[in-house]
Amino acid sequence: xxxxxxLFAKSEGIGRMFFDIDEKIIKxxxxxxxxxxxxxxxxxxITRYNQQKVLSAFIRNGVSETHFAASTGYxxxxxxxxLIEKIFAECMGAEDSIYRxxxxxxxxxxxxxxxxxxxxxxxxxxxxxxxxxxxxxVLGIDGDVDGSLKQFRIGYNExxxxxxxxxxxxxxxERIKQKFYRVVYIQRxxxxxxxxxxxxxxxxxxxNLVKKISPETIVMVDNCYGEFVEKREPCEVxxxxxxxxxxxxxxxxxxxxxxxxxxxRKYIESCANRLTAPGIGKEIGASLGLxxxxxxGLFNAPHVTGEALKTAIFTAALFSLLGYGVSPAYNEPRYDxxxxxxxxxxxALVCFCxxxxxxxxxxxxxxxxxxDMPGYDCKVIMAAGAFxxxxxxxxxxxxxxREPYAVWMQGGLNFDSxxxxxxxAVQRMHKDKIIEL
Numbered sequence: 001x002x003x004x005x006x007l008f009a010k011s012e013g014i015g016r017m018f019f020d021i022d023e024k025i026i027k028x029x030x031x032x033x034x035x036x037x038x039x040x041x042x043x044x045x046i047t048r049y050n051q052q053k054v055l056s057a058f059i060r061n062g063v064s065e066t067h068f069a070a071s072t073g074y075x076x077x078x079x080x081x082x083l084i085e086k087i088f089a090e091c092m093g094a095e096d097s098i099y100r101x102x103x104x105x106x107x108x109x110x111x112x113x114x115x116x117x118x119x120x121x122x123x124x125x126x127x128x129x130x131x132x133x134x135x136x137x138v139l140g141i142d143g144d145v146d147g148s149l150k151q152f153r154i155g156y157n158e159x160x161x162x163x164x165x166x167x168x169x170x171x172x173x174e175r176i177k178q179k180f181y182r183v184v185y186i187q188r189x190x191x192x193x194x195x196x197x198x199x200x201x202x203x204x205x206x207x208n209l210v211k212k213i214s215p216e217t218i219v220m221v222d223n224c225y226g227e228f229v230e231k232r233e234p235c236e237v238x239x240x241x242x243x244x245x246x247x248x249x250x251x252x253x254x255x256x257x258x259x260x261x262x263x264x265r266k267y268i269e270s271c272a273n274r275l276t277a278p279g280i281g282k283e284i285g286a287s288l289g290l291x292x293x294x295x296x297g298l299f300n301a302p303h304v305t306g307e308a309l310k311t312a313i314f315t316a317a318l319f320s321l322l323g324y325g326v327s328p329a330y331n332e333p334r335y336d337x338x339x340x341x342x343x344x345x346x347x348a349l350v351c352f353c354x355x356x357x358x359x360x361x362x363x364x365x366x367x368x369x370x371x372d373m374p375g376y377d378c379k380v381i382m383a384a385g386a387f388x389x390x391x392x393x394x395x396x397x398x399x400x401x402r403e404p405y406a407v408w409m410q411g412g413l414n415f416d417s418x419x420x421x422x423x424x425a426v427q428r429m430h431k432d433k434i435i436e437l
Contacts, residue, residue: 032317047306075286093236094262103259106245116271122182123155165195204237225336252300311412312339353383355428359421360385
């Protein structure tokens with residue numbers, strides 16, 4: 001009997017002692033894990049590479065206990081803050097970075113980056129269709145939101161994806177030839193859509209196309225959910241700036257808040273001047289005793305990302321066996337940690353999230369309900385029994401209650417506990433007669 005089957009064996013397995021999971025679900029899960037073995041091996045190889053990359057950066061830069069010391073006030077001369085930003089830049093293949101707890105979210109970091117490099121009269125072009133919901137207000141696309149880029153006379157345009165859900169390279173080329181855009185913006189992950197996430201190779205193809213036509217255009221990548229998923233990062237293939245959140249991959253499940261901007265030094269300086277004040281930039285920012293967890297989070301990031309990827313692969317394999325559409329498939333290449341499951345209707349979507357919440361280490365007793373979440377145009381349901389509120393690198397699932405009733409699942413600090421959450425989601429759907437076994 002394989003590891004999973006043994007864990008949940010009917011008579012003597014540990015899982016059957018602790019969780020009331022139907023034996024038919026146990027057998028399906030054993031089959032799903034067996035089907036996932038080769039994909040797991042690919043993830044383990046990438047994880048090993050990235051973990052050693054991070055370890056070598058720590059060793060090469062001489063990280064010590066002294067770098068964990070707290071600073072207060074202005075934070076002048078904070079050695080830990082300065083060193084972790086140097087190390088993170090190296091890990092991302094960038095010249096410099098801002099890696100700090102003072103970013104409130106990934107959206108905040110993206111906003112700082114956009115306001116850092118764009119000026120009144122400039123225009124930006126998003127080449128991956130409509131961006132993630134929380135950026136709509138930042139850009140001022142659907143209304144006159146106070147403080148938006150639109151109010152600062154910064155223009156926005158977008159190029160729709162092609163019929164296959166991929167960036168439309170001929171159209172991108174034509175648009176850039178017609179007009180100068182200060183920023184070309186790429187969203188690596190799919191957001192609340194079913195289009196494929198972008199590989200680093202594809203991002204490099206877009207960046208090279210842009211630079212060939214318009215060398216002065218800044219290529220910016222929303223890198224959320226993609227850090228350490230591949231061996232290379234977007235800055236290594238031509239991106240000028242990448243941005244993300246520390247409560248996703250890059251914080252390793254340890255950082256309690258924060259975000260980052262990494263890329264070419266001149267652009268990082270502009271972003272730092274927007275984060276703090278012109279002429280001050282990166283020179284201030286008290287660490288308040290958080291350096292230790294930021295260092296530890298970065299060190300853990302490759303391994304935790306690998307565990308999240310294994311959780312996604314297992315979920316895809318299991319729900320495929322149950323007859324549901326999934327994206328990506330369990331045996332497809334992975335470019336971020338997100339797994340989409342097409343649950344077909346609102347009842348199944350809510351049931352999945354409630355079942356998964358019951359397998360969370362925190363607030364397992366809570367039942368998620370759809371609610372009007374700020375930044376979204378419809379009710380959203382979220383399962384997120386996490387140690388850090390809203391941390392997508394921990395096992396979580398969320399979905400807007402609208403067609404196609406798909407759930408976007410991500411995270412898993414360790415596969416051995418995350419898989420239980422997935423099985424309890426299936427168990428709940430079976431109990432409520434959504435799944436017949």
